[in-house]
Amino acid sequence: MAWVITRLCRDCVDQACVDVCPVECIYAYTGDDHQKFPNQLYIHPEECIDCGACEPECPWEAIYEDVSVPEVLSEDTPLNALTVDNMDDFEVPTPEEQDQPTPEQVSDNKKKWGLEP
Ligand code: SF4
Ligand code: SF4
Incomplete structure (x- = not known):
């Protein structure tokens, strides 16, 4: 099993999750x-050890366990899996300090991607 970063992360990318991944x-x-x-x-997905440490760090609530990804975000599971065969084009980023989103911004982002009505 692995965890998945969904499209709720898109263009937010504050990288708060990166530092906690063991x-x-x-x-x-x-x-x-x-x-x-x-x-x-x-x-x-093949490197993730299923520890769950990243999920509570994400202020945009973008990270899900693969078995729990909402249907409307389901395409993001195979998208994360494309990393496996494309590792020449991926690197671990260096996180930068970012402002925390407000609850309203988090909710608006979920609406944008169809997760909330
Ligand atoms: S903490 Fe969440 S929004 Fe930020 S980069 Fe990680 S998954 Fe994306
Ligand atoms: S923090 Fe844990 S659950 Fe999240 S990506 Fe890293 S190994 Fe997987």
Whole structure:
């Protein structure tokens, strides 16, 4: 089992999750194909040890256990898995300090992606 970064991360990318991952399996895309790999972070499913440490660190509530990814975000599980065969284009990012989103911003982001009505 692995955890999944969903599209709720897109363009938020504060990277709060990166520092807590004990096996450094949370990656940023460094290639040119931004249609295929949008601006978000990705969890390598074969490196993830299923510890769950990243999930509570995400202020945008973007991280789910693979068995719990909501249906509306389900395409993000195979998207994270594409890291496995494309590791030349991924690297562990260096987190930068970011402002915390407000509860309203978190809710608006979920609405944007169809997770909340
Ligand atoms: S903490 Fe959440 S929003 Fe920030 S980079 Fe990680 S998954 Fe994305
Ligand atoms: S569940 Fe643990 S090992 Fe997997 S990405 Fe999150 S912090 Fe890293």
